[in-house]
Amino acid sequence: MLKFVLKRIIYLIPTLVLVAALVFLLIHMIPGDPAAVILGPDATAEDVASVRQALGLDRPLYEQFVVWLGNLAHGDFGVSIHSKRPVIDSIGERFPVTLCLTTLALIFALVVALPSGVLAAVYHNTNKDYLFMIGTILGVSVPGFWLGLMALLVFSVNLGWFPSTGFVAMWEEFWEGLRYMILPAITLGLFMAAVVARMVRSSMLEVLRLEYVTHARAKGLSEWKVITKHALKNAFAPTLTTIGIQYGMLLGGAVVTETVFSLPGLGKYLVVSIYMRDYPVVQGCILFIALVYVFINTIVDLLYGYFDPRVQYS
Amino acid sequence: MSGISLKLRKAGLALLAMSLLLALSLPGLAADKPKFGGSITVGLNTDLTAVDPHTSVAVVNAIVLHHVFEPLLAYGEDLKLMPVACESWEANKDYTLYTFHLRKNKLFHNGREMVAADVKFSLDRVMDPKISPRAKHFTGVAGVEVKDKYTVVVKLKKPFAAFPHLLAYINPVIAMVPQEELAKQGGVFKEKPVGTGPYMFSEWKPDRYIILKKFDKYTGPTGPRSGLGGERIAYLDTIKLVPIPEESVSIMALLNKEIDLLQYFPPKYVEKYNKSYAKKGLVLNEVPGLSWYQIYFGVNRPVTSNVKFRQACAYAIDLGKVTQAAYLGHAKSNPSIIARGSVYRTAYHDTWYKFDQAKAKQLLKESGYKGETVVLDTTKKYIAMFRQAVAVQAALQAIGVNVKLNVVEWPVLLKKCVNGDFQMLSYGAGGTPNPALAYAYLKRGGFEDAYPEIKKIKEAALMTDDLKTLQGLYEKAHRITIEQVPWIQLYNYNYLQAHWNYVKGYKTINTGYPILWGVWLDK
Numbered sequence: 039m040l041k042f043v044l045k046r047i048i049y050l051i052p053t054l055v056l057v058a059a060l061v062f063l064l065i066h067m068i069p070g071d072p073a074a075v076i077l078g079p080d081a082t083a084e085d086v087a088s089v090r091q092a093l094g095l096d097r098p099l100y101e102q103f104v105v106w107l108g109n110l111a112h113g114d115f116g117v118s119i120h121s122k123r124p125v126i127d128s129i130g131e132r133f134p135v136t137l138c139l140t141t142l143a144l145i146f147a148l149v150v151a152l153p154s155g156v157l158a159a160v161y162h163n164t165n166k167d168y169l170f171m172i173g174t175i176l177g178v179s180v181p182g183f184w185l186g187l188m189a190l191l192v193f194s195v196n197l198g199w200f201p202s203t204g205f206v207a208m209w210e211e212f213w214e215g216l217r218y219m220i221l222p223a224i225t226l227g228l229f230m231a232a233v234v235a236r237m238v239r240s241s242m243l244e245v246l247r248l249e250y251v252t253h254a255r256a257k258g259l260s261e262w263k264v265i266t267k268h269a270l271k272n273a274f275a276p277t278l279t280t281i282g283i284q285y286g287m288l289l290g291g292a293v294v295t296e297t298v299f300s301l302p303g304l305g306k307y308l309v310v311s312i313y314m315r316d317y318p319v320v321q322g323c324i325l326f327i328a329l330v331y332v333f334i335n336t337i338v339d340l341l342y343g344y345f346d347p348r349v350q351y352s
Numbered sequence: 353m354s355g356i357s358l359k360l361r362k363a364g365l366a367l368l369a370m371s372l373l374l375a376l377s378l379p380g381l382a383a384d385k386p387k388f389g390g391s392i393t394v395g396l397n398t399d400l401t402a403v404d405p406h407t408s409v410a411v412v413n414a415i416v417l418h419h420v421f422e423p424l425l426a427y428g429e430d431l432k433l434m435p436v437a438c439e440s441w442e443a444n445k446d447y448t449l450y451t452f453h454l455r456k457n458k459l460f461h462n463g464r465e466m467v468a469a470d471v472k473f474s475l476d477r478v479m480d481p482k483i484s485p486r487a488k489h490f491t492g493v494a495g496v497e498v499k500d501k502y503t504v505v506v507k508l509k510k511p512f513a514a515f516p517h518l519l520a521y522i523n524p525v526i527a528m529v530p531q532e533e534l535a536k537q538g539g540v541f542k543e544k545p546v547g548t549g550p551y552m553f554s555e556w557k558p559d560r561y562i563i564l565k566k567f568d569k570y571t572g573p574t575g576p577r578s579g580l581g582g583e584r585i586a587y588l589d590t591i592k593l594v595p596i597p598e599e600s601v602s603i604m605a606l607l608n609k610e611i612d613l614l615q616y617f618p619p620k621y622v623e624k625y626n627k628s629y630a631k632k633g634l635v636l637n638e639v640p641g642l643s644w645y646q647i648y649f650g651v652n653r654p655v656t657s658n659v660k661f662r663q664a665c666a667y668a669i670d671l672g673k674v675t676q677a678a679y680l681g682h683a684k685s686n687p688s689i690i691a692r693g694s695v696y697r698t699a700y701h702d703t704w705y706k707f708d709q710a711k712a713k714q715l716l717k718e719s720g721y722k723g724e725t726v727v728l729d730t731t732k733k734y735i736a737m738f739r740q741a742v743a744v745q746a747a748l749q750a751i752g753v754n755v756k757l758n759v760v761e762w763p764v765l766l767k768k769c770v771n772g773d774f775q776m777l778s779y780g781a782g783g784t785p786n787p788a789l790a791y792a793y794l795k796r797g798g799f800e801d802a803y804p805e806i807k808k809i810k811e812a813a814l815m816t817d818d819l820k821t822l823q824g825l826y827e828k829a830h831r832i833t834i835e836q837v838p839w840i841q842l843y844n845y846n847y848l849q850a851h852w853n854y855v856k857g858y859k860t861i862n863t864g865y866p867i868l869w870g871v872w873l874d875k
Contacts, residue, residue: 070763
């Protein structure tokens with residue numbers, strides 16, 4: 039196991055260097071100039087050239103890349119072109135918000151997806167199953183942006199249950215923070231709930247047809263025990279992979295939810311920084327998200343062995 | 353009955369009427385009397401990008417930092433210059449020497465008095481190209497000297513009558529900053545800016561809120577408030593500014609009273625305001641703004657280099673219709689770069705091509721246009737720029753011009769604009785109250801190089817501050833734009849801002865910046 043973890047960490051280094059190089063090249067290849075954005079609509083070409091020089095953007099690209107990579111090796115993600123604040127500080131402020139949002143969305147998704155997926159499999163080809171299928175199709179097809187706005191209109195403006203804007207950190211004031219997070223987490227988690235529920239349903243359908251399940255029933259175990267103790271554990275292994283991938287995607291999908299609900303998360307920060315061509319922030323944020331993504335997938339790989347004993351770590 | 357008794361009865365009735373009037377008006381008077389204290393929450397459409405007044409030109413930064421920092425001079429509502437951090441200023445006869453007499457006992461938020469050395473430090477910092485994006489505009493300054501504790505002299509390399517306008521820039525604030533606070537924060541304000549304004553910067557939680565607190569020891573200009581000039585009384589204890597980028601969410605937050613004032617009220621909600629919001633107690637302000645929107649021509653590019661082609665376009669475009677399409681009726685068409693209401697504007701600036709498709713077609717034929725594709729660059733970042741481009745495309749297609757819209761991201765459009773890399777470009781910019789500085793934008797698209805006369809007019813305008821002379825020069829500049837059509841100025845849009853009726857003393861100004869000194873709450 040330890041050998042496996044160490045191996046994964048060693049593989050991580052070339053992956054991250056590759057991501058760093060790609061991100062650096064791509065963001066510099068996109069048309070647009072941070073100097074022009076800093077100066078705004080009233081600038082002249084001379085003004086832009088002067089600011090580019092001050093920012094070191096007139097230096098050859100490879101030189102800029104080497105400097106950035108060298109700083110990264112020392113844990114220095116650079117400084118925002120616009121705010122002049124260290125990128126790592128801004129990531130440190132915003133990542134907990136995104137993490138909180140995505141984790142709550144994940145919890146919501148699992149709470150909805152697991153029982154409904156299992157029930158749909160158990161009641162396969164019945165009205166309950168058809169209802170479930172309609173529900174999941176709706177869940178995957180409703181755009182998060184629209185859903186967020188509708189949720190605000192109903193629960194915030196009309197019913198007054200939740201605030202329509204703003205943010206209170208759950209680690210500062212738990213219950214108040216939760217109030218600010220419920221609508222965004224449900225909005226974000228609904229898509230994942232639908233995807234995971236469909237995965238649970240199809241895995242369960244496969245497992246329920248296997249001999250060992252029939253054997254368990256023949257032993258006289260209750261249906262509840264057969265499903266929860268024997269079938270679900272095995273059906274959960276492929277679902278876990280989906281959850282891992284989906285959780286990584288939540289980090290990206292959080293952008294829309296963060297924008298609609300005015301949450302100060304990492305996704306929103308990244309998108310704004312792309313629009314402003316704030317190169318150090320974009321590079322730092324994408325690299326950080328890649329790191330988190332790889333980390334989540336490593337955890338999923340490790341958990342896989344628990345759910346599926348056939349998996350060996352070597 | 354004598355006339356005396358009649359007079360007495362009349363006097364009695366008059367007294368009774370006056371008493372009644374007084375009694376009726378007393379509650380109103382009480383409500384309109386400013387109250388100190390309280391906290392206001394204001395919705396902004398985006399978050400701060402930086403808190404150093406000298407390093408950025410993002411509008412949102414200037415909106416916040418105008419409360420925290422002060423320039424030497426500022427624009428009044430009529431675009432006349434008014435003193436802020438100084439008491440008065442004067443220029444020598446040939447406009448090469450400017451003397452500023454500072455306000456005494458004006459304190460920074462750290463408690464230290466602002467003196468001439470701070471003004472020198474601040475202006476030197478603004479002129480440093482490594483710090484300030486506006487440094488290039490100050491290259492005409494030979495040096496800043498401290499004459500005594502409260503007097504600063506700015507020497508220029510050559511006469512420049514418009515120099516004080518540079519100090520009154522709306523964005524960024526040419527702010528007075530304390531050197532020691534900058535030194536503490538590594539040479540750039542990153543989180544805790546310190547100025548001399550009526551409000552102190554208390555806290556910034558990125559993408560969450562910005563808190564400003566009243567500065568109790570503030571002293572500043574006197575006299576009626578006008579634009580960014582005049583008295584600056586901080587009635588409110590706290591100002592909380594929250595970024596809400598999504599328009600519909602900002603309206604929901606306003607209706608929920610989670611915010612008291614909204615910086616940008618989207619025009620598409622005006623109808624709903626008239627139908628229902630107004631009855632609930634919301635107040636909507638609509639004020640003509642200084643910002644202008646236009647179509648630039650690349651005068652050295654194929655097809656658009658032909659003046660007859662450009663004139664044909666001018667005849668084909670109905671300014672009123674384009675304005676309506678772009679701003680849904682909340683803008684006023686204006687063929688001149690000089691905003692309506694500006695002291696420099698004369699009736700001549702209303703002169704422009706009258707919509708005439710027959711003449712447009714005739715000129716197009718004379719220009720030798722053979723149906724080539726003309727690219728009109730635009731963006732959706734600012735939706736009015738896109739809408740006006742669509743309207744212009746339709747107008748030009750109606751006379752047979754093959755216009756292709758090229759919708760790009762805002763940073764790409766900015767780059768195209770500053771590099772003059774376009775045939776036609778749909779654009780807009782914030783107000784530049786000094787027209788001489790605004791006509792400098794004719795550099796874009798290569799017009800200034802192709803037509804040096806305009807540069808001469810601009811330079812002549814920078815050498816004088818005589819209103820009549822300036823008005824004459826600007827009429828001449830406008831005549832050239834009519835003859836040569838390097839751009840088609842479309843409109844100045846109105847600023848729409850909404851607040852609840854318990855927010856008192858709030859005025860929307862022509863820069864569109866929500867200014868919160870002089871504002872109080874009557875809850």
